[in-house]
Amino acid sequence: MRNCSTLLTIIIAKTGKPFSDFNQLCVLHKNSVKLGETYLNDKRCREFIEASAEVMKRDQRDALNKAKPRFFALMADGATDTSNNELELIYVRMLYNGEPVNKFLAITELPKGTADGVIESIRESIPW
Numbered sequence: 502m503r504n505c506s507t508l509l510t511i512i513i514a515k516t517g518k519p520f521s522d523f524n525q526l527c528v529l530h531k532n533s534v535k536l537g538e539t540y541l542n543d544k545r546c547r548e549f550i551e552a553s554a555e556v557m558k559r560d561q562r563d564a565l566n567k568a569k570p571r572f573f574a575l576m577a578d579g580a581t582d583t584s585n586n587e588l589e590l591i592y593v594r595m596l597y598n599g600e601p602v603n604k605f606l607a608i609t610e611l612p613k614g615t616a617d618g619v620i621e622s623i624r625e626s627i628p629w
Contacts, residue, residue, distance in 0.1 A: 510549040520546045561604060568595050576603075577623055579611075587611040589622045 523546035
């Protein structure tokens, strides 16, 4: 079972809350669960999320590289964030155990809002 501080970092990552909310979540949970003192700050929360993201990226890269047969398609969709920056959401469709699956690959900020900018962001997102 995951420890509570790991679960709280997942809540921060999944909900898009600021890292500074981590301390408040820890205080709320501290009365009912033993959290320890070492990792209860927003800097550690960021480190946990970044480490989790790196593991997920590595696992996805390995899955793409080990897929047999190695067929895949890239899909991209544009969006804007709360500050109106143009983003590209990139997905890969691949075979996993012989079945087609869609996997999230990346969210990248476009260097420029043109077709060339989209292609550049896709190239930078491919993990191999």
